[in-house]
Amino acid sequence: MNTSGLHSSQCSLVRGAPFWRPLRTPYALHISSRCRTQRFDTLPIYAGEVILEVKDLEAKVAESGQTILRGVNLTIREGETHAIMGTNGSGKSTLSKCLVGHPDYEVTSGSVTYKGQDLLSLAPEERARAGLFMSFQSPVEVPGVSNSDFLRLAANARRKQLGQEELGPLEFYGYVMPKLAALKMSPDFLNRDVNANFSGGEKKRNEILQLSVLEADIAVLDEIDSGLDIDALRDVADAVNSLKRPNSATLMVTHYKRLLNYVVPEAVHIMEAGRIIYSGGLEVADILESDGYEGIKSRMREEAEKQPVGAT
Numbered sequence: 001m002n003t004s005g006l007h008s009s010q011c012s013l014v015r016g017a018p019f020w021r022p023l024r025t026p027y028a029l030h031i032s033s034r035c036r037t038q039r040f041d042t043l044p045i046y047a048g049e050v051i052l053e054v055k056d057l058e059a060k061v062a063e064s065g066q067t068i069l070r071g072v073n074l075t076i077r078e079g080e081t082h083a084i085m086g087t088n089g090s091g092k093s094t095l096s097k098c099l100v101g102h103p104d105y106e107v108t109s110g111s112v113t114y115k116g117q118d119l120l121s122l123a124p125e126e127r128a129r130a131g132l133f134m135s136f137q138s139p140v141e142v143p144g145v146s147n148s149d150f151l152r153l154a155a156n157a158r159r160k161q162l163g164q165e166e167l168g169p170l171e172f173y174g175y176v177m178p179k180l181a182a183l184k185m186s187p188d189f190l191n192r193d194v195n196a197n198f199s200g201g202e203k204k205r206n207e208i209l210q211l212s213v214l215e216a217d218i219a220v221l222d223e224i225d226s227g228l229d230i231d232a233l234r235d236v237a238d239a240v241n242s243l244k245r246p247n248s249a250t251l252m253v254t255h256y257k258r259l260l261n262y263v264v265p266e267a268v269h270i271m272e273a274g275r276i277i278y279s280g281g282l283e284v285a286d287i288l289e290s291d292g293y294e295g296i297k298s299r300m301r302e303e304a305e306k307q308p309v310g311a312t
């Protein structure tokens with residue numbers, strides 16, 4: 001049994017078991033002080049294969065050389081949804097952008113393995129074709145390129161990679177219309193230029209439409225909830241949930257528990273100063289909401305005090 005990233009003594013399911021839903025265990029209880037600051041490696045066992053493994057990732061801003069990520073560790077298995085929360089400027093977007101190969105950042109050490117392959121050796125477009133999708137905190141506008149052309153090109157690049165037939169304009173229309181309907185988006189979106197003059201909420205919906213069209217295997221959603229009114233939040237959350245597959249995974253960056261009430265994560269990570277400093281279940285978001293980041297810090301102190309003397 002491969003228990004990479006997990007403590008075998010805590011295994012209650014083995015990989016390959018016919019369950020992809022995780023056990024709902026209050027795993028913060030299991031987190032030792034060592035792994036709390038190092039690796040998220042005392043989660044209960046999930047059935048899925050590891051889809052994304054980030055190890056000791058360090059990265060800097062390419063232009064200025066400023067170090068942002070200072071040793072991020074994260075393991076995500078198929079079927080899981082993980083949330084990353086953390087103060088402004090802690091490195092959440094930088095991590096997300098490093099995963100998709102954004103040219104503003106340079107990875108200086110560590111590794112990222114995606115479906116068993118070295119993600120960092122792939123060009124950004126190869127990562128996208130391989131099923132890695134990111135929705136940006138501030139999606140870019142692309143005037144002059146229609147949404148339908150953009151989406152069809154992107155979908156066909158992915159389909160080609162998967163060995164599927166490419167879609168002509170008419171076929172694509174048939175393919176995308178149900179996806180628009182599921183997102184409660186008007187077909188008018190297809191004729192508009194990519195994100196040009198879209199409201200903040202429309203841009204976020206458009207990001208999810210891209211995710212839906214690309215049928216990505218891992219979706220990295222950076223503040224997909226920001227700027228959404230309450231109904232739009234529910235629509236987007238429903239869409240994210242409906243796009244989940246047993247062999248896909250979702251990584252959401254958010255500041256607020258309200259998104260996590262709809263898209264319920266198996267794990268919540270707290271990021272600070274370029275590292276994941278604490279990980280647990282949904283209760284971590286509850287602590288954050290009620291007591292802020294000081295609440296997380298005092299929980300960490302309490303757990304450290306409970307450690308037997310000599311434990312690392």
Ligand SMILES: Nc1ncnc2c1ncn2[C@@H]1O[C@H](COP(=O)(O)OP(=O)(O)OP(=O)(O)O)[C@@H](O)[C@H]1O
Pocket residue numbers: 061064066068086087088089090091092093094095104137
């Ligand atoms: N391209 C860049 N050039 C210069 N500094 C950058 C760049 N990208 C990120 N930074 C800096 O790195 C730090 C982390 O930024 P990042 O956007 O990853 O934070 P974040 O956790 O996503 O914050 P927020 O919650 O506000 O979105 C910040 O201090 C930011 O100013």
Ligand SMILES: [Mg+2]
Pocket residue numbers: 092093094137222
């Ligand atoms: Mg950010």
